[in-house]
Amino acid sequence: MAATETRLLLLGAVLLFEPVNGYQVRRELLSWGVEEWGRINPGSIYSGLATLTKQGHLRRDDLREGSRTVAVYTSTAEGRAEFDRLLGEALESVDITAPLAFHTALSLLPLVRRSVYADHLRARLKRHAELADAAPPSELARRMAPPHLPWMLDLWQRSAALDREWVELLLAEIDSGGLMFAGEPTDWLPPPEDPGWEMHDERQRYRDALGLDPPASPTST
Amino acid sequence: MAATETRLLLLGAVLLFEPVNGYQVRRELLSWGVEEWGRINPGSIYSGLATLTKQGHLRRDDLREGSRTVAVYTSTAEGRAEFDRLLGEALESVDITAPLAFHTALSLLPLVRRSVYADHLRARLKRHAELADAAPPSELARRMAPPHLPWMLDLWQRSAALDREWVELLLAEIDSGGLMFAGEPTDWLPPPEDPGWEMHDERQRYRDALGLDPPASPTST
DNA sequence: TCAGCAGTATTCAACCTTGAACACTACTCG
DNA sequence: CGAGTAGTGTTCAAGGTTGAATACTGCTGA
Numbered sequence: 001m002a003a004t005e006t007r008l009l010l011l012g013a014v015l016l017f018e019p020v021n022g023y024q025v026r027r028e029l030l031s032w033g034v035e036e037w038g039r040i041n042p043g044s045i046y047s048g049l050a051t052l053t054k055q056g057h058l059r060r061d062d063l064r065e066g067s068r069t070v071a072v073y074t075s076t077a078e079g080r081a082e083f084d085r086l087l088g089e090a091l092e093s094v095d096i097t098a099p100l101a102f103h104t105a106l107s108l109l110p111l112v113r114r115s116v117y118a119d120h121l122r123a124r125l126k127r128h129a130e131l132a133d134a135a136p137p138s139e140l141a142r143r144m145a146p147p148h149l150p151w152m153l154d155l156w157q158r159s160a161a162l163d164r165e166w167v168e169l170l171l172a173e174i175d176s177g178g179l180m181f182a183g184e185p186t187d188w189l190p191p192p193e194d195p196g197w198e199m200h201d202e203r204q205r206y207r208d209a210l211g212l213d214p215p216a217s218p219t220s221t
Numbered sequence: 222m223a224a225t226e227t228r229l230l231l232l233g234a235v236l237l238f239e240p241v242n243g244y245q246v247r248r249e250l251l252s253w254g255v256e257e258w259g260r261i262n263p264g265s266i267y268s269g270l271a272t273l274t275k276q277g278h279l280r281r282d283d284l285r286e287g288s289r290t291v292a293v294y295t296s297t298a299e300g301r302a303e304f305d306r307l308l309g310e311a312l313e314s315v316d317i318t319a320p321l322a323f324h325t326a327l328s329l330l331p332l333v334r335r336s337v338y339a340d341h342l343r344a345r346l347k348r349h350a351e352l353a354d355a356a357p358p359s360e361l362a363r364r365m366a367p368p369h370l371p372w373m374l375d376l377w378q379r380s381a382a383l384d385r386e387w388v389e390l391l392l393a394e395i396d397s398g399g400l401m402f403a404g405e406p407t408d409w410l411p412p413p414e415d416p417g418w419e420m421h422d423e424r425q426r427y428r429d430a431l432g433l434d435p436p437a438s439p440t441s442t
Numbered sequence: 443t444c445a446g447c448a449g450t451a452t453t454c455a456a457c458c459t460t461g462a463a464c465a466c467t468a469c470t471c472g
Numbered sequence: 473c474g475a476g477t478a479g480t481g482t483t484c485a486a487g488g489t490t491g492a493a494t495a496c497t498g499c500t501g502a
Contacts, residue, residue, distance in 0.1 A: 042462095046482060097320060106372070106376070110367060148401075151327070158383055244451045289497085291452095
């Protein structure tokens with residue numbers, strides 16, 4: 001669980017679907033295509049949920065479901081705070097060699113309010129500007145380095161430029177009212193293949209068993 | 222040591238500087254700026270070298286250096302083969318969310334012969350073409366997905382395009398005789414700050430102690 | 443001269459990740 | 473009905489990673 005992306009993804013999945021069990025989290029993440037880009041495997045999900053529980057970010061209740069016991073997770077206030085912190089970090093920090101955290105944060109966009117998300121993206125652009133100002137490697141350093149290093153630098157600079165330009169496009173879309181964020185009415189419904197639908201009955205059972213209040217859509221600080 | 226990049230980097234460093242001890246590897250990697258982009262820490266270097274030794278890719282000799290003992294690593298034939306395999310994989314496989322392996326393979330360019338490296342890059346371009354052909358997500362799927370997913374797809378496509386175009390540029394440079402590869406005479410010398418220089422005496426001592434033949438520049442299959 | 447600091451070289455316990463395997467339920471098809 | 477297959481939900485031992493800590497050497501300067 002060093003991997004920040006895994007924490008973020010797990011907290012996000014619980015916030016979206018709580019009360020939820022480990023297998024449901026797994027299925028939902030798989031349906032997002034996370035098997036391809038998120039490098040997550042069954043073991044990490046369960047151990048990740050256990051770690052987050054130990055740290056107080058999640059709460060685990062073992063419910064009797066007929067003859068067997070199911071571990072059902074809900075988020076705590078600290079968990080929500082941790083999620084907001086991790087998401088902000090993933091959105092604001094620029095690391096060309098590890099774009100996974102940013103991709104993860106993009107996929108969790110519906111969990112956050114529009115203005116909060118936009119502010120994080122603006123902070124990311126500021127960070128880009130700082131990096132561009134800082135340390136343009138001296139001509140001397142360039143000439144002393146082995147000849148393939150300038151090529152690597154060039155690739156990094158192009159990658160950074162792409163990231164910056166794309167974030168500007170996304171920000172423009174968000175500021176002009178595009179996309180759907182937490183706390184906003186939406187006419188979009190998950191497709192029938194999405195396990196989110198199949199989870200409905202179980203979620204209701206879990207809610208009843210835990211004595212939780214009705215729906216409550218996930219919103220953000 | 223699941224992380225392929227770490228294996229690649231460690232094998233590469235040993236191939237470049239053998240016979241070499243763990244601390245020298247660490248310093249050399251730090252001087253490449255790997256602290257920033259390669260996420261490597263002292264512990265992983267030593268445990269990585271131990272794992273590679275256990276797997277037969279490296280050989281460890283404990284040399285007496287005055288009153289203390291130093292663990293000195295050299296590569297085995299299997300280690301060289303493993304390096305070539307890992308490098309090829311890193312160069313040929315396209316993973317937009319994890320470019321680190323490709324970056325690592327770029328930094329190790331001087332360990333491989335020109336034609337071998339170019340062939341790997343051509344294979345990478347072929348892979349790009351395959352990915353572009355495969356699975357253009359259906360219009361239906363796009364409309365059913367939550368509205369931010371098309372944006373993620375767009376970012377991935379742009380990232381892939383950048384990678385492809387940049388590899389084409391690099392390949393052109395290589396095919397026209399640019400850069401310096403294994404087995405080619407070079408007038409480039411490492412800058413004085415490079416720990417490679419400071420290592421000279423110790424390498425010589427290690428070579429003598431191990432009864433190894435003179436220099437021998439690292440070449441490739 | 444010797445305290446103290448920087449540098450060299452490595453280890454290790456705590457923690458995390460991996461993925462195979464387990465145990466169970468539910469369906470399906472002859 | 474009963475065997476086989478697919479799906480559900482989770483655990484666990486083996487192994488990897490982390491980074492603080494260790495222990496030593498050599499230099500510097502009061």
